[in-house]
Amino acid sequence: MAIKNRNRAVHLCFLWLLLSSVLLQTSDGKSWKKHRLRKPCRNLVLYFHDVIYNGSNAKNATSTLVGAPHGSNLTLLAGKDNHFGDLAVFDDPITLDNNFHSPPVGRAQGFYFYDMKNTFSSWLGFTFVLNSTDYKGTITFSGADPILTKYRDISVVGGTGDFIMARGIATISTDAYEGDVYFRLCVNITLYECY
Amino acid sequence: MAIKNRNRAVHLCFLWLLLSSVLLQTSDGKSWKKHRLRKPCRNLVLYFHDVIYNGSNAKNATSTLVGAPHGSNLTLLAGKDNHFGDLAVFDDPITLDNNFHSPPVGRAQGFYFYDMKNTFSSWLGFTFVLNSTDYKGTITFSGADPILTKYRDISVVGGTGDFIMARGIATISTDAYEGDVYFRLCVNITLYECY
């Protein structure tokens, strides 16, 4: 698998950090009563790599379709309606950088499905199962992922181990993809509750 | 699509607000140590509209079956066992009132499945992706939805954008339905954590 865009990806993640700092400071002043958003207590940037089963890569695939609309099959993403309804289960390696061959620090396990007919968009439910010298524990994510948008936020809904009771936001960007077989996501995790 | 029950629906949502205020004030006095539930910081009432693919409405359908038990098919809800096991993916318009033709303020994206054999009941995981002048952001919901109960609560598990770090409760009521093809849900969202 070719390694592309490394410097650009790192650069973009830094850009995001800057942007998010600015945005957080200006998101105040609504009419309903609210708390001021506390400062982030933790930030992690991790990558995960999804190799989708396409009928001929059973050995290397890290995800597979398990559901699809009527008339589709489970070996290829649906050709029409932007894969609407295609449901995949995955167990993807997590790395500290964007190199597929870097030593994994954990696994991203969960599911996604394509959820729009008129554009590419998905919905994600998954857990980072981290097991390295730096991190032991899990972080669970959930939310809509409009994949054609450069940066999209999903919710951190819980955690265990080092991440017990974690809450926050993960900003996802598609770092690279190759057709319908491989994609790599950069996940910039900002936690606002840490213990 | 016929628009029914408009005034009744609005009326019922107000009734719910009254009831919930009373219930929240009397839910105290358990033996285990707990905090007093803080006051709600935000309330939204929104509607979403689900048009289920039935084999002949591909153009208009906003949801489709993608999984079902052995012996079922994906064009019609399972005839026996109260659709137990039928799994649908949806991308439904959200409106401010119960009119299917009102301008949508966002999309409800996610999945549900029927989860009981002896009655109609479902389980939901979905996100409100809101994009209007009033709201920009997402709210993610998760929980059991015993659809024959008039009002049922599910959990708000996270949010992004205007709803960053949102937590709370959504009270769902079925505002109208037409056979196995259309249903409209009223979602009364009460947040207890706002930023």
Place this chain on the structure above:
Amino acid sequence: MAIKNRNRAVHLCFLWLLLSSVLLQTSDGKSWKKHRLRKPCRNLVLYFHDVIYNGSNAKNATSTLVGAPHGSNLTLLAGKDNHFGDLAVFDDPITLDNNFHSPPVGRAQGFYFYDMKNTFSSWLGFTFVLNSTDYKGTITFSGADPILTKYRDISVVGGTGDFIMARGIATISTDAYEGDVYFRLCVNITLYECY
């Protein structure tokens, strides 16, 4: 269904309580700023019982496959790849002890799928719908479940009713299983936010 391991299971759950107390007290001292984990405000130990449809037990089954990878079927768990991709929906009785025939105090409703090719592992999204004299309300869970590990933590991501706004951890252990047809999980729920 034979009732096994009762005393051992209760014993192991107590052991877990001891261990977790110790672990919670020593999980301090990281480089990132964090709060001290507040004391648990509530603890529940419950069991749930899953009877998987296998093609011949339709009447008694409490769960069924609804999705599977290409080439698998929905009457039996996939024979290869450790059931990777098999997706099941369940509606399981919850009991206070490990006796399948004890009066249920609620239902565990949700889904799981097998999420690893090289070992048995799963991912869970489900809700405890409790309806007894002691508890009325729901608790929703989400996370990875490496089922061959003795004790594994998943996240409590929300709750309603008596468990409104619940957050915390559930430690799951497999209390008993019989082939691919029955398993019983002990769920030790520790909440850190109670209202």
